[in-house]
Amino acid sequence: MPTNAPGEAAAKAAATATAADVRQASAAGSPDAAGAAFGRKPDASSEPAAPAQDRIPWRYLEDGAYERLLGSLADDADVSALLDYCERSSPWDEAAACRLVDRAPHAGLALSRLVDKEGLTPPQSAEFVSGLIKALSLLPAEEAVPLLVRLAAQQSRLTAGSMPMARAAIRALAAVHGELVPPALHQLAAEARLAALRKAAYSELKRRLRTLSDAPEWTVSTFGLDGARQVRISVGPDHVAIIRIQLGGRVKVRYHERSGPEAVEGRPLAGRPTAATVDQDALREVSELAAELRTAVRAARTRLASAQGERREIPLEDWLEHYITHPVTGSLARTLLWEVRGGHGEAWRMGLPKKAGRHWGLVTETTEQIVPRDGDVLRIAVPVRLTPAQQRAWTRVLAKAGAEPALKQIKPR
Numbered sequence: 001m002p003t004n005a006p007g008e009a010a011a012k013a014a015a016t017a018t019a020a021d022v023r024q025a026s027a028a029g030s031p032d033a034a035g036a037a038f039g040r041k042p043d044a045s046s047e048p049a050a051p052a053q054d055r056i057p058w059r060y061l062e063d064g065a066y067e068r069l070l071g072s073l074a075d076d077a078d079v080s081a082l083l084d085y086c087e088r089s090s091p092w093d094e095a096a097a098c099r100l101v102d103r104a105p106h107a108g109l110a111l112s113r114l115v116d117k118e119g120l121t122p123p124q125s126a127e128f129v130s131g132l133i134k135a136l137s138l139l140p141a142e143e144a145v146p147l148l149v150r151l152a153a154q155q156s157r158l159t160a161g162s163m164p165m166a167r168a169a170i171r172a173l174a175a176v177h178g179e180l181v182p183p184a185l186h187q188l189a190a191e192a193r194l195a196a197l198r199k200a201a202y203s204e205l206k207r208r209l210r211t212l213s214d215a216p217e218w219t220v221s222t223f224g225l226d227g228a229r230q231v232r233i234s235v236g237p238d239h240v241a242i243i244r245i246q247l248g249g250r251v252k253v254r255y256h257e258r259s260g261p262e263a264v265e266g267r268p269l270a271g272r273p274t275a276a277t278v279d280q281d282a283l284r285e286v287s288e289l290a291a292e293l294r295t296a297v298r299a300a301r302t303r304l305a306s307a308q309g310e311r312r313e314i315p316l317e318d319w320l321e322h323y324i325t326h327p328v329t330g331s332l333a334r335t336l337l338w339e340v341r342g343g344h345g346e347a348w349r350m351g352l353p354k355k356a357g358r359h360w361g362l363v364t365e366t367t368e369q370i371v372p373r374d375g376d377v378l379r380i381a382v383p384v385r386l387t388p389a390q391q392r393a394w395t396r397v398l399a400k401a402g403a404e405p406a407l408k409q410i411k412p413r
Helices: 008-016 019-028 031-036 058-075 077-086 094-103 107-115 123-136 141-152 163-175 181-191 195-208 280-310 316-324 388-401
Strands: 230-234 239-245 251-257 338-341 349-356 359-363 377-380 384-386 410-412
Touching (some): 058 077, 058 123, 077 094, 077 107, 077 123, 094 123, 107 123, 123 163, 141 163, 163 181, 163 195, 181 195, 181 280, 195 280, 230 280, 239 280, 251 280, 316 377, 349 388, 384 388
Antiparallel strands (some): 230 239, 239 251, 349 359
16 A cells, blocks of 8 residues: 555554554555556566665654644645655656646645644654755745745744755755745845855855846945944934944944034943933834844855855955945955955965055055056955964054954964
C-alpha cells in the first residue's frame, strides 16, 4: 500500500499505530507505487529500488501536528496529493509539482497554515519542510513572497534554528518570478537577524539586478541626514532630538532642551525629556528612525563585505556619491582602506579616505595624499599581512582619523 495515498482503512489503522508501526508501514511501500499515485509510470528497465527510507508520512509527523493545522484541508484530495509529493525523497520534478499546485485551488491557504506552524520542527520533518519550501515558490508571487520571506527570516518555526532551511527559502524566493522579489530580497539583506542570511539574500539579489542603477548601494535612503550624518527632530516646543550616525556606524540619539533659536541645540539632557510639553508621538518617531538607521547600517556592512569579497571595482564618481559621501554607507566606507588604480592600468595603491580641501582622496601610511582622477576605479582592500613597521604606520593613520576598519583588513605577519 503506498504511503502517500492511504485509504480510509489505512488511515484509521495508522492513527492508532505506534511510531514504529508507521515507520514500518512507510518502508513497505515501493518508490514505483508511490510515483504511480502522481501519474508517473514505473520504470520497468530500472534495477530494483533500495528499501524505502524509514520515514513517517506527513500526516503523522509530530503526532499529527500538520494534519491538525490543516483542519478540513487535510481531507482535500488535491492538497493531500501536493503534500505527499513534498515529502518525496526522490529528485524534485518542478513540472510535476506545478501540475499538482495548479490542481489544488487551496494550495496557497494550506501552505500558509503550515508556515504558521508553532513548535520546533524535529529532524524527521526536514525532508517534508524542504518540499514545502519548493512548493511555495510555485505559488503566485503575491502569495509566495510574504511566506518565503517569513521562512527565510526564520520567523516561522518551520525554519527556526535551521540555517539550511532558511537558505533554501532564500533560494526559493529568488526563483519566484515578478517585481515583488527584488524588494523582498533587499529587505532580507537589510533586516535578517543573522549575517549569513543577509549575505545569502544579497547574493541572490545581485543575480536579479539588470543594471547597476538597480543595485542596493544606488538606492539606499539618506533618511534626511545632513552632511554631518545627523538629523534634528523636534519633540516639543522646548526639546529637540538629534540622531547621528557616528564614524563606524554607531547610531546615537541625544536630546536637548532648547533655550534659544531652533538652530541651536541647547542644553544636552542625560536621557529622554519628561516635561509635560513633550510630544510622545514625536518620541516614538525618534525611536523608530533610530531603529531604521541601525538596520540600514547593518545592511551597508553586509554590502561592503560582499564588495570586498568580490574585489568589486567601483568608478570614482560612484565611489564618491554612493560610498564616501552617503550619510549611511559613508559612516562605514570612510573607515576602510581602499585601493585605487588609474584608468591607464597603473598599479593599485592603498589608502584611507580623507578629504583635502574640497576633494576626497586617499592618504597612505606615509601620509601621502592620493587624489583619484576621472577614469580611476577603487575597490575595498582585502586583508593583507603587514610588517610590524607597516602595521604601526597604518595604526597611526587610522588613529589620527578616529577610524577603526568596519571590516577585517590588517593582519600582522
